[in-house]
Amino acid sequence: MSIRVGIVGISGFGGGEAMRLVAGHPEFELVYAAGEGSAGQRLAQRFPGVPAQLADLVIEKWDPARLPPLDVLMASLPTGASREALARVPGHVKIVDIGGDHRYADGWTYGLADVWPSEIAGQTRIANPGCFPAAALTPLAPLLAEKLISPENIVIDAKTGISGAGRGGDSKFGYAESNENLIAYGLLRHVHMPEIESTIARLSGGSATGLVFTPHLVPMTRGILATIYARGRATTAQCLDAARRFYANSAFVRVTDTPPQTKWATGSNLAFVSYAADPDRNLVIALGVVDNLGKGAAGQAVQNANLMCGLEETAGLEGAPVWP
Numbered sequence: 539m540s541i542r543v544g545i546v547g548i549s550g551f552g553g554g555e556a557m558r559l560v561a562g563h564p565e566f567e568l569v570y571a572a573g574e575g576s577a578g579q580r581l582a583q584r585f586p587g588v589p590a591q592l593a594d595l596v597i598e599k600w601d602p603a604r605l606p607p608l609d610v611l612m613a614s615l616p617t618g619a620s621r622e623a624l625a626r627v628p629g630h631v632k633i634v635d636i637g638g639d640h641r642y643a644d645g646w647t648y649g650l651a652d653v654w655p656s657e658i659a660g661q662t663r664i665a666n667p668g669c670f671p672a673a674a675l676t677p678l679a680p681l682l683a684e685k686l687i688s689p690e691n692i693v694i695d696a697k698t699g700i701s702g703a704g705r706g707g708d709s710k711f712g713y714a715e716s717n718e719n720l721i722a723y724g725l726l727r728h729v730h731m732p733e734i735e736s737t738i739a740r741l742s743g744g745s746a747t748g749l750v751f752t753p754h755l756v757p758m759t760r761g762i763l764a765t766i767y768a769r770g771r772a773t774t775a776q777c778l779d780a781a782r783r784f785y786a787n788s789a790f791v792r793v794t795d796t797p798p799q800t801k802w803a804t805g806s807n808l809a810f811v812s813y814a815a816d817p818d819r820n821l822v823i824a825l826g827v828v829d830n831l832g833k834g835a836a837g838q839a840v841q842n843a844n845l846m847c848g849l850e851e852t853a854g855l856e857g858a859p860v861w862p
């Protein structure tokens with residue numbers, strides 16, 4: 539019997555990618571689509587390339603009191619818009635919140651699926667990590683767990699594609715302003731800082747005092763590269779070995795000897811990590827690449843939903859990235 543899935547925020551970039559993945563999933567059946575401005579439209583009006591069996595599904599006005607029978611609900615709403623409404627979804631419906639309202643919130647499990655998969659299995663409320671945390675914490679986790687770097691004074695310099703801002707995003711991220719342009723934003727106090735700090739502390743048992751995180755917008759559609767500077771005396775080989783041990787059973791994390799590129803992950807749930815370290819300079823450079831809509835959002839959401847439902851975590855996520 540198929541698992542009945544709903545997606546709220548389906549017209550958005552995160553929700554649309556979740557729809558693409560659910561449509562190709564061997565066990566999931568999309569039975570409910572919801573939104574606000576797009577309500578009343580058929581999926582085929584919104585997504586002309588949608589598979590035929592989904593073409594006539596009508597996007598409902600989002601109302602948690604009017605859900606059909608569902609096993610899983612993926613919520614991809616603007617951060618701030620889901621807390622009150624998701625609290626009204628019946629407890630037996632498994633929820634993955636792709637937005638930022640429930641990360642490290644009471645009653646919700648933080649869904650960093652490649653690091654803590656066993657914590658997700660059997661849960662009914664999962665908060666998907668933010669896209670930058672997914673890119674940065676994946677390479678940091680093995681180094682922090684093996685105490686190869688200090689959790690203090692870590693500097694994360696990240697570059698993101700424009701789809702990270704969503705289709706309802708700020709107009710300053712439109713084509714004319716973004717093409718051939720490079721912008722730093724969210725300086726000193728980006729909304730992902732608390733989530734990154736909490737996870738570094740949890741992984742290391744120490745404190746993420748002195749964390750610096752600066753995102754940049756680059757003129758590409760998808761992808762995040764996080765370049766991270768940390769203090770530690772490990773060699774490059776020790777960092778790579780630690781990551782290969784840590785992710786030995788992970789289907790989605792690839793440890794590479796050379797610096798990863800954003801195109802390697804496009805359209806997939808993969809994360810790529812690599813390292814360069816100079817013990818004499820007390821310096822470790824960690825690199826992480828994800829697709830912001832894949833491991834950074836919908837891919838990780840499907841991985842979490844698979845774990846929640848007791849399926850293989852790779853179900854529906856086995857397709858190769860798009861290249862070039």
Ligand SMILES: NC(=O)C1=CN([C@@H]2O[C@H](COP(=O)(O)OP(=O)(O)OC[C@H]3O[C@@H](n4cnc5c(N)ncnc54)[C@H](OP(=O)(O)O)[C@@H]3O)[C@@H](O)[C@H]2O)C=CC1
Pocket residue numbers: 546547548549550551552553572573574575576577600614615616617619636637638667668669701702703704705706707830831834835
């Ligand atoms: N884009 C990315 O790379 C990532 C995004 N996220 C997070 O995922 C969430 C969604 O982001 P993204 O897909 O980019 O955003 P978009 O702007 O592309 O989409 C937002 C969606 O939310 C719906 N929506 C907005 N307000 C309401 C409402 N009041 N009731 C019901 N539906 C509503 C919109 O529906 P309609 O069109 O029908 O109005 C639309 O489908 C955000 O919290 C974002 O921070 C997380 C990781 C990565």
Ligand SMILES: CC(=O)N[C@@H](CCC(=O)OP(=O)(O)O)C(=O)O
Pocket residue numbers: 617636637638667668669670698699700701702703704724729730753755
């Ligand atoms: C380019 C751009 O604007 N990117 C978004 C990150 C998207 C994301 O992960 O958002 P949530 O944490 O809200 O889920 C940002 O920097 O806020």
